[in-house]
Amino acid sequence: MRYHKSVSLVAIVLVFALWQDSVVGKKYDHQKKKSHSKEKPHTKYSAAGNFDFDAHLTKTFRTLSDEKISVYDDFLRPSDIYLLRLYVVSLGQWEHTLKDPNDGIKAETVDKDHITWKTRINFAKLEKTSVGQRLLAGVNHFLNASESKYHFYEAAFKLVRRGDIPLISTDASPEEKDITMVIQLVSKWKKNDYGDILFYDQDEEVAAAIHPRLARCIIFDASIPYIHKPPSIDYKFGQMFLTIKLTKSEEKVKEFHDQWKLKYSKRNAARNADFVTAHKSKEAPKLDISKYQTKKVETPDGKKIFVFDGLFKNEELEELRQSIKNARFYYDDSVDSGTDNVQWIAGFNIDSYTKSYFWQIQKQVAAYVSGKDQWYPYDVACNMIRSADHTQIHTDCADVADEWTFLLYLNPxxxxxxxxxxxxxxxxxxISEFVTEVRPRYGRVVIFQGTIPHSARPPAHDFKGIRYSFAVKMANTEHQARVNxxxxxxxxxxxxxxxxxxxxKEAIRMRGRTRYEKSLINRLTTDEMEPELEQAQGNEEEEEGPPPGYKGERGPEGEGEEGYEGQEGEGEGMEQDREEMDPTRIYTHAYEFEENEGASKYVMKEFDTIVSNIxxxxxxxxxxxxxLKNFVDRLASMHVKTSDKIIRNL
Structure with missing residues (x-):
């Protein structure tokens, strides 16, 4: 059983969610295509050069002002969709676009479409890939031109969830003659899941309504007003898509690329900086904590919950609140009965946090409530909850653990x-009863033993912003915290x-092979993909020639095997004795380590080395x-390299 749904665990859950998709459905439904040209069967998963756009064109609409909307199905190969989803789900650099995250009434966003969560990527790199070239060729087909001279000027993965309130918007004026593309990355989508895209005439009547479908691409004149409708309230997952904007203006391309680089560098600099208030940590006064206590509650089995008000000044809280905008965000829409089911988390480095003023005060609070002074943080994050979320009762640690959780509410x-x-x-x-409920107040602190079942309730439906609770989990020694x-x-x-x-690596090596591509359709839309995948790999010799997109040479970094640039580590599995590698044999309340047979030699060697250090x-x-700092630094480096390699190999 997993006792914690911390920042790192969120990422690993998402990685393996791609292997066993959480949206259960039947095999991908290849509906017969309606085309303005003669229908043609298309069983080959071809590269951009010989793609039959006519055969994949499903519908074309015209607005009253003769602006055009075209819908193409199976526009990208399943391997392309798989790599895109792999990138955005496990590696994407998410950002939220609310101007003031605490404004629960207007909840205005920086962008006109009012879509809260986005991952903006390097559109110049994407354009040079085989996927980018197919997208450009699709624009040429849309314009009925052999060469259109259009280029990407923005590329962003976007996420719309139930309860979100997107707005009607346009991406450009009619005079600019820009083009927009939307590529659907949804899994199996049912008729009552909603999530349609609506396009409008200038009189605000609906000109076109388009249903979500995996690998569907919608190309349209960027001056057409449109809106992404959110999923139904019964649909607990996010609707994900990639939006690409194109222009013929070289000045516009340069302007947006400069903006993207500046924003990217600023965000990374903020993430790598010391935790806020580090400059004043030495100024932390010795407080009489009892004066700030406003409530104490005990559970029937004697566990404690304390509430404090006024420990931090407004300017200190504001510094922390603003820093969350530049945190690293993690998204997880999987449903797991053993966790809090919080979908958005902002994560922070524990060593950076221990240098802050906030930690100096927190240590005093922890010592006051527990009578011990050896506490150390092992999980520092901010839970971000919206009104349509569905959180769950959970505990923060194993029943035998001696741990406390510190909460700080951050909504003025x-x-x-x-x-x-x-x-x-x-x-x-x-079959349980409420011990108590604590209402959020700006700057209020709640500290409680981590074994107490609890849940952060979503805000009311008339609050359209984000409910923030800054949470720090503590172990009873620094040693145990670092093991955790x-x-x-x-x-x-x-x-x-x-x-x-x-x-x-597998998708890049096998992409374009018919059997493999067919197996990926099942992988992307069901949870019954292993037999199909094994069959596809077992019949690999039936395919002739290298697959499209396979590089067939070593990467520039001189590492890894052929066909995948700079692959680190080895793919061979190795067996390990569970007693030797399982840290719960060493520390009775360390987390259960779930061994995978596919663990690489490189990973297991790293594990053995650090267990020896422990x-x-x-x-x-x-x-x-x-x-452990060196270990985390390698993690961060691998994260950047992996995301870059996936984009380069599309």
């Missing part, structure tokens, strides 16, 4: 009518090598700081 002007309480229950079953942190980071590390890297540390957490 929160009204009681907004809801969003933190609920505590007597047990984690359907390592176990979570190792899950991510193992996922990047055995999940993302190996999946990307054994030799003699319970002294400071001895683990440097080796």
């Amino acid at each position: 002007g929160w009204k009681s009518s907004y809801g969003g309480e933190t609920a505590y229950t007597t047990n984690n079953s359907d 942190r390592f176990m979570e980071d190792f899950r991510l590390y193992k996922g990047l090598i055995d999940g993302t890297l190996q999946s990307a 054994k030799s540390a003699d319970g002294k957490g400071e001895k683990l700081r440097e080796p």
Whole structure:
């Protein structure tokens, strides 16, 4: 059982969700295409050069002002969709676009479409890939031109969830003559899931309504008003798509590329900077914590919950609140009964946090409530919850663990009518009673033992912003905290090598092979894909010649096997003795390590090395700081390299 759904665990869950899709459905429904030209069968998954656009054109619409909308089905190969989803789900650099995340009434966004979550990528790199070239060729077909001189000037993955409120918008004026493309990355989509795209005439009547479908591409004149409708309230997952904007203006391309580079560099600089208030950590006063206590509650089995008000000044809270905008965001829409089911989390580095003013105050609070002063953080994050989310009762640690959780509410002007309480229950079953509920107040602190079942309730439906609760989980020693942190980071590390890297390597090597592409359709739309995949790989020799897009040479970094640039590590599996590698044999309340047979030698060697460091540390957490820091640095480096390689190999 997983006891924590921390930042790292979110990433690994997402990686393996691509291997066993959470949206259960039947095999991909190849409906007969309606075309303005003669229908043609298309069983080959071809490269851009010989793609039959006429055969894939499903519908064409015209607005009253003669602007054009065209719909193409099976526009990209399943391997292309797989790689795009692999990138955005496990590696994408998400950002939220609310101007003021705490404005729950207007909830205005920076962008006109009012879509809250986006991942903007390097459109110049994407344009040079085989996928980019097919997209450009699609624009030429849309314009009925052999060469259109259009270029990408923006590319963004977007996510729309139930309860979101997108707005009607246009991407350009009629005079600019820009083009927009939307590529659907949804899984099996049912008729009652909603999520349609509506296009409007100038009189605000509907000109076209288009249903979501995997690998569907919609190309249209960018001056047409349109809106992405959110999924139905019964649909618990996100609707994901890639939007690409194109122009003939070289000045516009340069302007947007410069803006993207500047924004990217600023965000990375903010993420790599010290945690806010680090400059004043030495100024933290010795507080009489009892003066700030406003509530104390005990559960029937004697576990404690404390509430404090006024520990932090407004300017300190504002610094923390603003820093969340530049945090690294993690998204997980999987449904897991053992976790909190929070879909959006902003993560922070624990070593950076321990240098902050906030940690200096938190240590005093933890010592006051527990009577111990050796507490150390192992998970520092901010839960971000919206009104349509569905959170769950959970615990933060194993029943035998001695751990506390520190919560800090960060929404100014929160009204009681907004809801969003933190609920505590007597047990984690359907037959339980409430111990208490704590309402959010700006700057309020709640600290409680991590074994108490609890849940952050979503805000009321009339609050359209984000409910923020800054959460820090603490172990009773620095040594145990670093063991906990390592176990979570190792899950991510193992996922990047055995999940993302190996999946990307396989897709790049096998792309274009008919049997493999057919197996990916099943993988993308059902959870019954293993037999199909094995059959496709077993019949690989039936395919003649190298697959389209296979490079057939070593990458420029001189690493890895042929066909995949700079692949790190080895793909061969190795067996390990569970008693030797399982840290729960060493620390009774460390997380359960779920061994995968596909674990690479590189990963297991890394694991063995750090477990040796843990054994030799003699319970002294400071001895683990440097080796675990180096480990996390390699994680970050691999994250960047992997995402870049996937984009380059599309």
